[in-house]
Amino acid sequence: MASSTIPIQPVASRSQAFEYLTTKKDELVGWARKFSLFPYPFVTACCAMEFMAVSSSPYDTDRFGAALPRFSPRQADLLMVVGTVTHKQAPVLLKVYEQMCEPKWVMAFGVCATSGGFYQNYAAVLGIDRIIPVDVYVPGCPPRPEMVIDGIMQLQDKIARSRHPIVGRNF
């Protein structure tokens, strides 16, 4: 019976130049991570309309690798808080954040998530950074799609510039 293994053989390179290349671990991992953001949309209010606009074809966050929403926080690494968060919802938001695996980033989408916006009352949390750490703020009521894309790009820059410990603190 003939062997059916896939014929993989060492191929002699035509050029010596591209046999290998060198980089830094943090740059390589950062480059990989910044183009594979899996957002979890925590959508509570009218900014959702703008979130849909920025996700769909005319603006298309897929260009930045950040288009495929995961509806389980365990599969996501970018928490997009889109809209007003109330005190009654705050425990839910915290639980969602804590369920996400490292590495994780948070975007405050719209002025309500950023600072509470025009709300100052018994119900609204004046900015989600009172509860969870935030990496990038996108103000606006609602923000323009261009602002959201700018926010995503700033977050990508931040990820690219960050340390990315994989095994331990030293690697």
Add this chain to the structure above:
Amino acid sequence: MAAPVLDLVQQRLAPAFGEAALAHGMLVVTLPPAALLDAVRLLKAEFGFDLFLDVTAVDWPGHAQRFEVVYHFYSTQHHVRVRLKTRVAEQDPTVDSLIPLYDAARFMERECHDMYGIVFRGNADLRPILLYEGFVGHPLRKDYAKDHEQPLVPYRK
């Protein structure tokens, strides 16, 4: 332009229960809390006010009868609305529940209890519906500070 049926409602309600007037084409009846249940029962039975739209309250600080409880009803038979108002004091802000007449009253009275602290006699379930367990006070009362927060999650830093 008031609908003719409102004249009939006015004639039927005003002498027996309280005073009535037209405001922006809507009949407004002001009546004492004791007369509320009978007046609503009459509205529902005789004029087809079978849709209970809302109950809310108005806070008048400094008035002897501090809270004005406001009801809205709609007649799907005559396509008109009527507004009932009744006043209660701060010491005993109690009115009768409309649950025997409208099941929809259950949740709307809970909301009114959340926001203004009106007690609805006969509504056994006045747990918070929009607010949360442990919330102290009634946020739509005028003496509730507008920037007073009661967070459920401790703030960072």
